[in-house]
Amino acid sequence: MSETMHAVRITGHGGPEVLEPAEVAVPAPGTGEVLVRVGAVALNNTDLWTREGAYGRSGRPSGWRGPIRFPRIQGADVAGRVVATGPGADGRLVGRRVVVDPAVYDSEGPQANPVGLMGSERDGGYAEYVTAPAGQVHDVTESPLTEDQLASLPTAYGTALGMIERGRLREGETALVTGASGGVGLALVQLTRARGARVLAVSSGSKVDAVREAGAHEVVDRGQDVAGRLRAAAPEGIDVALDVVAGDLLDEGLPMLREAGRWVVAGALGGHSVTFDVRRLYLHNAQLIGSSMHTREHFGLLMALARRGEFQPVVAAAFPLAEAARAQEELARREHVGKLVLHP
Structure with missing residues (x-):
């Protein structure tokens, strides 16, 4: 050598x-x-x-x-x-x-x-x-x-699995994955699907097919009415959000969590500073969880x-x-x- x-x-x-x-x-x-x-x-x-x-x-x-x-x-x-x-x-x-x-x-x-x-x-x-x-x-x-x-x-994949474990995702639950075509996002789709959860993913129009091929059950184009389409895809709500984007979707998405739902954040592609209605957090026993690696x-x-x-x-x-x-x-x-x- x-x-x-x-x-x-x-x-x-x-x-x-x-x-x-x-x-x-x-x-x-x-x-x-x-x-x-x-x-x-x-x-x-x-x-x-x-x-x-x-x-x-x-x-x-x-x-x-x-x-x-x-x-x-x-x-x-x-x-x-x-x-x-x-x-x-x-x-x-x-x-x-x-x-x-x-x-x-x-x-x-x-x-x-x-x-x-x-x-x-x-x-x-x-x-x-x-x-x-x-x-x-x-x-x-x-x-x-x-x-x-x-x-x-x-x-x-280490970051993705850390998010899934900290969010206590279980088989049969419904999970939201944001930024689903990126490195962590695609890993989240694959690992969440492998765990037996239903996967709702948010991605850009040109990458929707690739995200669906990776295992997402439903893919919402981020250029459209994301919150409205997610509510239509999951009318009973979301158990766990696996979020690498943050930004405005956090405020719009918190009301979609089921009782005692978990919103896990591991990135800020959509913006470092966010605002949300804190009542959606404490009135529904929701949890906002930071996850690093x-x-x-x-x-x-x-x-x-x-x-x-x-x-x-x-x-x-x-x-x-x-x-x-x-x-x-x-x-x-x-x-x-x-x-x-x-x-x-």
Whole structure:
């Protein structure tokens, strides 16, 4: 193995132009860590917002959870093979096909909260190799999914399953999925359908067929009377809303929740600031739940589903690592359905 590797990193916040190819040292796995040869790394909105510093407040750009130490190799979603282990790590992982849980947790234990992210708070997978804690490397050697599909899982599907678990979605319930053609949205459609719930999805007209093919029972075009069409599709109400858009739909949608319904928010594509009638919340024992990524337990459940191939992640396109900037520009246009991946 060479002592250096190709990588793409950011040296500051800005547009796609700050993504710079570089030749850097192959990282050495520390105590309890493994070294993974990256087979595929998927793109996420977190890549764009971290690069732009958009998580910070006005005039104070920030990474996912705080200031970034530059230069930083981006890329949270890695699938590959373990090629080396550090002191204290299980040597039996060498040669195994794996998916990396990209979260940096605040404590040990299955319910720990994510407080950092690979590609923001630590170097990620826009490179030929990446290190990761051995306990966060999941063996998926037996999975029927391709490497590109496996790389699509950590952030999008991890976030989706975190929303579903925190919203306590049960078989037979009716779920609303917003932003259904995006990475998290399409994951929500597939995982909600796999759980045996009825799926009502909101998407744009050109992507309705793809969302329906992913498993949605009903798809409402976001360019039309969304609230009215949702009420018509679910006259008895919605049990759980899985929302990555927020904006005006939160105010319009809360009255659609059944008694003790749950509205789970994990994104703000429709706007950061919202207003709603708080009476719709407390008079009906509804719950408004924030959901950020996943716990270790959620990620373990996701990997079990992946090993069995219980869903098929949609990969829209793949790019060579050197074209990371072009891939991020494509992601920002939101004209695709499914995930975009890079091949180092």
